[in-house]
Amino acid sequence: MAPNLQPSILFIACFGIFTSVVLAKTDSQDVSALNDAYKSMNSPSKLNGWSSSGGDPCGDSWDGITCKGSSVTEIKVSGRGLSGSLGYQLGNLKSLTYLDVSKNNLNGNLPYQLPESLVYLDGSENDFNGNVPYSVSLMNDLSYLNLGRNNLNGELSDMFQKLPKLETIDLSSNQLTGKLPQSFANLTGLKTVHLQDNQFKGSINSLRDLPQIDDVNVANNQFTGWIPNELKNIGNLETGGNKWSNSKAPSPPPGTRHIDRDSSGGGGGSSKALITGIIVAVATIGGLIFFAGLIALLCRRRNTHHSSHFFDEEKPTEETKGKPLFTPQSSQMLQFDSMDDFRGQKTVDSNTSVETRPSVKRTSSVSFKNTPTFHLIPSSPVVATPDRFASPDSPDTHGVKVFALADLQNSAAGFSPSRLIGEGTIGRVYKAKYQDGRKFAVKEIDSSLLGKGNPEEFSHIVSNISSIHHPNMAELVGYCSEQGRNLLVYEYFTSGSLNRFLHQSDDFSKPLTWNTRIRIALGTAQAIEYLHDVCSPPLVHKNVKSSNILLDNELTPHLSDYGMANFHHRTSQNLGVGYNAPECTDPSAYTLKSDVYSFGVVMLELLTGRMPYDSDRPKGEQSLVRWAKPQLKDMETLEAMADPALCGLYSPESVSAFADIVSICVMSEPGLRPPVSNVVEALKKLV
Template sequence: MTGAAMKRGRSGAVGIGAGVVLLFLATASLGANANTDSNDVTALNVFYTTMNSPPQLKNWVSQNADPCGQSWNGITCLGSRVTTIKLSGMGLNGTLGYNMNLLTALVQLDMSNNNLGGSDIPYNLPPNLEKLNLAGNHFTGTTPYSISQMFALKDLNLAHNQISTISDMFNQLTNLTTMDLSYNAFSANIPQSFNSLTSLTTLYLQNNQFSGTIDVLANLPLTDLNIANNRFTGWVPDKLKKIRTLQTAGNSFSNGPAPPPPPGTTSPPQGPQRPALPSRNGNNGSSDSGSKHSKLKGGAVAGIVICLLVVSAIVAFFVIKRKSWKLSRGRDPEQNEPLSPLASGLKQMKSIKIISTIGKDQLQKTVSMSLKPPTKIDMHKSFDENDLTSKSVTRKISLSSIRTPAYTVADLQVATGSFSANNFISEGSFGRVFKAQLNDQKVLAVKKINFSAFPSYPSDLFIELVANISRLNHPNLAELVGYCSEHGQCLLVYEFYENGSLHDLLNLVDDQSKPLSWNNRVKIALGSARALEYLHETCSPSVIHKNFKSSNILLDNELNPHLSDSGYADLIPNQEFQESEENSGYRAPELTMSGQYSLKSDVYSFGVVMLELLTGRKPFDRSRPRSEQSLVRWATPQLHDIDALDQMVDPALQGLYPSKSLSRFADAIALCVQAEPEFRPPMSEVVQSLVRLVQRANITRMSSSENYSRRHSESGDYVL
């Protein structure tokens, strides 16, 4: 072999060897990355970023990450899956990741005693947690609805935050044994779904602003309960007085004996034996019932039970025969005739039948009667025989669900100047709105519902509409403060918001008005997104808005948004309404085919409102060239082109906006207005994207100018 040939052979061998080495390294690299599930890697990368890449997590990385293979600090794995995250007391800031629901094998998350938060707890928490500890941080807002889906959850600790709203979401948390919600800003009553916490032994609610009674806790297997320093009233149930550790100081409980339970209710059994005729306070109480029963022979007990059953059957038989005889004579057997408890079921069935047969005028009379103050209604008195509506089951159910005060037509006529043109504010999809000033100088907005536009939904069901709206409670929803239904009028009374609607602020520009700054536009978008997130993901069942648009976003004197017309979903509009030019620009493409609204159609409408904020244009504008009349069709192709974006921005901004913030805002819009509903994100993801936009901008601002930061943070404005 020649020297040249030998040289070529050696070169070839070297090349092959190098190739083998490179292949080995690549394989080793792939093997290392394969140590951790890809979804877990993605979630932890985002988590690391949203915590602002903290230096105290020294072995965490955002590139080529392998949490299990690299033994990240605070991470425990089982095989390739992350099962535990424990990062307590490490001075971490930022927030939780927005996609932590990818951590499906995680059973314990402990981020206690850090500086996380400054906003709501993210919605997408790991779904299979057994222990969740976020205590000692700065979270605010609402408890996320995703907690309600953690069926395996045993230990929940949200103490020492600033969370203000607790959702009624505990129906399925039957494995929860310990819950600590102390030292927050919770108010209102304890959620009714607490009575489903059948495994709960330890509950801490101290140092909040809870109100109402604690009766919902009476039948829970509690051994340790602290409800000190709240605003509870009523009585401490006897069962709770017997638990091992109980702290109730700092409330307004009554010291006297508790009242008897309402008629028709029964106390749960106290033991394995159940006396036939229990006495509440006498010598035959539950404490000695066992000894007395032990003195009775089995035959005697059986004889008593059989006699009672026979007597009850005879009574029921004659009651039913008597009612049948009166019905055949054309007489209502319910009038002035007290029914036995055994016949109470028949009474309810008869009441429902009466409602279904009376005319519209009589049903309107029922609705009007139900608006009288509760103090003037004696629910136990005998009504006149001709008043068939006074026994309405529907009326009682509706009243029990409404906590909003009722106004009279006379009061609202005075407050609005008989609904004069001078007090006219606007006319929306469901009626006209008037400004009202009460005697205490408080200014309100009164909406006259126009049911004639919706023939399939008569005004008889107005009370049900009020009940639906009154259950909604979020700082970014327009607040319902009262209602009225008298003399054929259906009126809703709301808070008055001084800056009107977003639609007017964007389009009715005059010499005195100032254009919305970019900071305020982001602020409005984020607040409106939070309102939809609440309706979609906190309310149970979810609430579809169906009419989300800029004219339904009302702005207070600090330009905080308040979404109106929430809870109107059952007022299904007619075809002319759906196809009106005013609403066509907000309507998702799938509605043209199916006509069926969904959560994703709301997301599309939200994207259109974001486009209005970005461009200052109307969703549909016939005055523009044909290619620009539909805002979505015109804007969508340009959302990912930074040069085109600059040309799209509302000229009123005069170029005063950061390009990065604009680009991220446009990215969120593009996701929301996708033609296919399944590709649109849930509102929780939209909220998180806007939160990250604000957080990144704030970090940049702080690093560039501390004084500038302090000045604007004190004003409550975003600097983006």
């Protein structure tokens, strides 16, 4: 029997070896990401086993790499004397939960895209600059974040809404500025926060109601106001080197949650709890009485008449009276199995202008508990803050501020040419900078576009615009209407426009990696979707172009110039050359699908880096759509079309899928273009 067993034993042994090799083989995407990181770190010899191309990190046990199956789960390379940067592909490590590159000499920006699966992220004690990556906001399981002792700068974006497991955040010893994001208040699991040795300003009130916080260091910043009483009894508190007020702190606002951090037992604790309960009860009753009076006052004001209806709130209808405020439910994801399915989804176009103030309607992608009568922010719940809502004595019911013309003139250097940052058919835009550091973009509407003898027209426009809120919209801050001048005051974005990044300087195009470009396209599409599918009646934008897509410090897009559609009806043209859909020779023919066409042109700009129309190019290449459209289905020509600034650093499959979406958006026949909601769902699959 022995001779008969030998082949079987040999087969089993070979099969076992073959199986172990297959199981040890690292996922190709993970290998590519580590190859890129190794090259970006100047191929350090200290990382044993690492390679700039190919290899098997899991099977060959690369230094500092831990795997589970064929996926890389941990990278621990602290204190190895590494230099260079981390590359651009770390976001492709889909199973990575632990990343520690601390105590090295790494520099440059942290990658914009980091793995969303991270639980532990330590990049401390390096020379990283730029800001905290936007992708941190997507790390729902993150518990430890340490980027201290680097050269990070700029303001923190509001990225902490959905990080309930975060226990430690250390951003100390950087050059971060601005106020603490309000979303810090959402970090209910936070125990340790170290922000010392930066240039933060404003208050630290967003930390006061965190139930588990026990270690706070905010020393050596520019914080003002008062140290919240809720923080004074925690285990470790460092607050020196700030500009705290010496006057008596004001009483906390009604409804503020008090956290009793006294852990001592016995009757003393019970008495304390009882007293606290009584105080809270009295405060609650007082608050109810206050708000009842406030509501009565508002109702009485609604029945009075103002010189302008700009300050009137929308009157409730009979069928909506008495209905409570509501929260939008999560949108239903639409699935497309093929581009034919994607093309086949259609909605009814609307040619409605903004003469009617928008409200919110039901759509296939957004569902609501009640039929809404107020404007919503679908992406996040509305949080009422003193800065957000006007006082009962203020006529401004939408939360925007009234600016004095003299103050705007002073802050914008008398609207001199040196402060001019943009000019179009509607008016000019100036940069306004106040002494306290606030910056705004001030848009002056050409008075010839407003009806003579009708001062309420501007008020009505401001009322419409101020009711529109979305994370990817440029927020209206306020307005000014004095001495015949009508100005709109917006957020100011220091990174400028997408047009500037793509076309006005080679240096600006470098940060726009392929993943960042997809994210910009998705954010812009979501803003357009909000106008088309959430507002009722649907709002056409009529001016979708790269110069109206503004980028913040995290390169998150914010669509501007919305709510101006009726002005574009009055002007001879509504968009720059190259953005107009074929049907828009007459501005009145503009529909929702015309917005989709213009957005398709923006996507072409992101893909190719070219302008929509360039008279300096050969005649056959001057019109971007005409030149690109025949080539969008050919992979070989796509690679040649891709923006040279990308340096080939993209997935061919992703570029091909992106091009498919573009080709449908720029169809000559409006009925063949998809609704923007379908574009959003298709782009989500590429992020």
